[in-house]
Amino acid sequence: MQPPATPPATTDELLDRCQAIAGLSLGELAKLAEVQIPADLSRHKGWPGMLIELWLGASAGSKPQQDFPALGVELKTLPIDASAKVLETTYVCYAPLIAQPGLTWESSNVRNKLQQVLWLPLEGDRQIPLAQRRIASGFLWSPSEQEDALLRQDWEELSERILLGEVASITARQGNALHLRPKAANGSVLTDALNEEGERIKTRPRGFYLRKTFTQALLNRAFV
Known part of the structure; x- marks a missing residue:
């Protein structure tokens, strides 16, 4: 078995590829693909x-x-433990910290990324060596009207605060499904933003993340 040479032509083919690797470990897939396995994920x-x-x-x-x-x-x-509990928030994309004229929820990169998602759960317990962590069955998801409305509300509220120059005071506690967190390799990585006086400042890049409660509900529903 070898990695495919071309992208899948249909969602059915994509799901077939998921099924083909379900139950295999990261180590087995890395060996078959002749890819080096890192010692850890730090x-x-x-x-x-x-x-x-x-x-x-x-x-x-x-x-x-x-x-x-x-x-x-x-x-x-979607890293999970032995009880199928989601272990981490899910990164969606970077958050633009300088206002983009005309940007709406419908045209946002967050909505673009989340229009249709292939969720692939895998063992994420740190007690399990990286190479031994197995992949579970994947599933396709698109937001329901209720989910889209929830995500939209969070995105609009967070984006408005960024627009008002309040990025420094936004915490990870804000947002019911979607929240904003620093996203950078280390604290020395900085990007442009605006403060409340409209002055350009330097701050850590931010990313939009889905809360574990949100993705847990998706996982539970998929495997009920």
Whole structure:
């Protein structure tokens, strides 16, 4: 078995590829693909996702579009424990900290990324060596009207605070489904933003994240 050479042509083919790797460990997939396994994830946090992208044929890389642009599908791994409890918040995309004229929820990168998501749960318990962590069955999800409204409300409230120059006072506690957190390799990475007086300042980049309570509900519903 080898990683596919081309992206999937349909969502059915994408799900077939998911099924083909379900139950296998990250170590087994890395060995088959001749990819080196890092000792841990302290400096390679995105490694499991990159390995899975390779096996599913994702083509977007770090571009601001879905991982499978021809299908309009974004891939998100979901680390879980032995009880299928979600262990981490889910990164969606960077948050623009300088106002973008005309930007709405409908045209936002958050909504673009979350229009259709392939969720792929995998073992994330730190007691399990990285190479032994297994992949579960993936499932496709698109927001219901209620979920879209919830995400929209959080996005609009957070975006308004950024627009008003209040980015420094936004905490991870704000937002019911979607929240804002620093997103950078370390504290020395800075980007431009505006303060409440409209003056340009330097601050840590921020990212939009989905709360564990939100993704847990999706996981529970998918496997009821």
